[in-house]
Amino acid sequence: MHTERLYFSDPYLPHFSARVSARKRHGEAHMIALDQSAFYPESGGQPADHGVLNGIPVVDVQSDDGVVWHTLAAPLTDDQVRGEIDWGRRFDHMQQHHGQHLLSAAFEQLSHVQTVSFHLGTASSTVDLATATLPHDQVVAAEDLVNRIIWESRPVLARFVTAEELKTLPLRKPPVVKGPVRIVSVPDFDHSACGGTHPHTTGGVGLLHVRRWERRGETIRVEFLCGARALHDYRHRDGIVTRLATQASVGIDEIEATVERLREAEERSRKQLAKAQQQLIGYEALALIERAHIAGITRVVQHVFDNREMSDIRLLAQHIAENGCVALFGVRNGQRGQVLLASGPNAAVNCNRLLRDTLANFVGRGGGQAILAQGGIPDADRLAEVLDVAFAKIASGEALDLKDAKG
Numbered sequence: 001m002h003t004e005r006l007y008f009s010d011p012y013l014p015h016f017s018a019r020v021s022a023r024k025r026h027g028e029a030h031m032i033a034l035d036q037s038a039f040y041p042e043s044g045g046q047p048a049d050h051g052v053l054n055g056i057p058v059v060d061v062q063s064d065d066g067v068v069w070h071t072l073a074a075p076l077t078d079d080q081v082r083g084e085i086d087w088g089r090r091f092d093h094m095q096q097h098h099g100q101h102l103l104s105a106a107f108e109q110l111s112h113v114q115t116v117s118f119h120l121g122t123a124s125s126t127v128d129l130a131t132a133t134l135p136h137d138q139v140v141a142a143e144d145l146v147n148r149i150i151w152e153s154r155p156v157l158a159r160f161v162t163a164e165e166l167k168t169l170p171l172r173k174p175p176v177v178k179g180p181v182r183i184v185s186v187p188d189f190d191h192s193a194c195g196g197t198h199p200h201t202t203g204g205v206g207l208l209h210v211r212r213w214e215r216r217g218e219t220i221r222v223e224f225l226c227g228a229r230a231l232h233d234y235r236h237r238d239g240i241v242t243r244l245a246t247q248a249s250v251g252i253d254e255i256e257a258t259v260e261r262l263r264e265a266e267e268r269s270r271k272q273l274a275k276a277q278q279q280l281i282g283y284e285a286l287a288l289i290e291r292a293h294i295a296g297i298t299r300v301v302q303h304v305f306d307n308r309e310m311s312d313i314r315l316l317a318q319h320i321a322e323n324g325c326v327a328l329f330g331v332r333n334g335q336r337g338q339v340l341l342a343s344g345p346n347a348a349v350n351c352n353r354l355l356r357d358t359l360a361n362f363v364g365r366g367g368g369q370a371i372l373a374q375g376g377i378p379d380a381d382r383l384a385e386v387l388d389v390a391f392a393k394i395a396s397g398e399a400l401d402l403k404d405a406k407g
């Protein structure tokens with residue numbers, strides 16, 4: 001049993017007739033072998049063809065010991081079949097695969113680096129090059145050379161050669177298969193041992209664009225697009241750039257400068273806003289100090305806020321402490337309540353100790369330093385009560401800590 005591979009002699013053959021030579025089940029999958037097939041089985045980095053056999057979808061194609069196995073989406077009982085390749089998918093693979101041959105040859109000729117692997121993905125393809133560095137100008141030079149060879153529409157020749165002839169060919173890599181070796185050649189440019197499908201001329205690749213490259217260990221992975229993929233990518237990016245330019249009411253060449261200006265303006269606004277917020281908090285602190293209460297030997301500002309940023313509250317408390325008062329603040333954020341106590345370095349109140357002593361009666365936790373302490377209680381409705389207790393401790397002299405105070 002052996003399958004004749006029709007794509008070897010005619011890679012453009014979109015449909016064919018054949019006889020079923022074997023069937024098998026693999027789990028739920030129905031697989032059949034044919035006496036001849038134009039379906040390309042996955043190998044050499046090129047994915048399997050899809051298509052139909054007597055109208056039944058072919059979802060995978062693999063080769064095993066000279067036999068091409070077609071995995072079908074449903075059982076097929078006929079002995080004679082008409083096969084049809086999903087031509088769009090196949091031609092896309094031909095463009096990417098041949099583009100890879102050209103790109104690998106270009107890197108070898110210009111940068112003297114070898115390709116160690118090739119992956120043809122659903123969105124883009126990659127080659128891994130045996131080098132740890134790849135300067136930008138070498139990538140551009142390789143891309144230029146490949147496209148020149150594409151636009152010269154050189155013939156792409158595929159044939160099986162004898163062992164003697166093989167020795168005379170300057171192959172990029174020694175062949176890995178035994179027996180007759182198939183060589184895919186572009187005259188005066190590249191000879192590769194390959195069983196894949198390729199266009200009749202290099203022109204079939206259309207265009208090759210290297211999208212990006214990055215170091216991966218001791219190799220560089222180069223991502224590229226050929227043919228229709230390159231066009232679709234260009235269309236997509238052109239759309240993004242054009243919409244950005246329209247939004248900003250500038251030409252596309254001015255987008256970068258416009259983005260830079262916007263970034264700088266945003267940075268300035270952010271700084272101005274921060275400065276204005278600081279000033280505003282300064283005024284808010286003064287307004288609160290006007291309503292301070294005397295507690296024993298010190299003045300105390302006591303207040304419960306709703307949904308305020310703790311960074312603002314801390315700043316406000318620091319302003320108040322700098323003005324010689326003690327700040328007793330509660331902040332209601334949803335169900336939870338936060339408590340922040342602040343005093344100046346010369347005040348006789350140890351905030352850390354006052355907070356711990358006070359919260360002990362409210363299932364709360366917290367801590368900090370003598371001049372600033374912060375904590376929380378599970379029930380925000382009790383914040384006013386917490387602050388009243390703290391105030392009472394200051395007023396009674398219980399919280400006064402002359403020993404700890406500086407100055």
Ligand SMILES: [Zn+2]
Nearest residue numbers: 044194195196
């Ligand atoms: Zn190949």
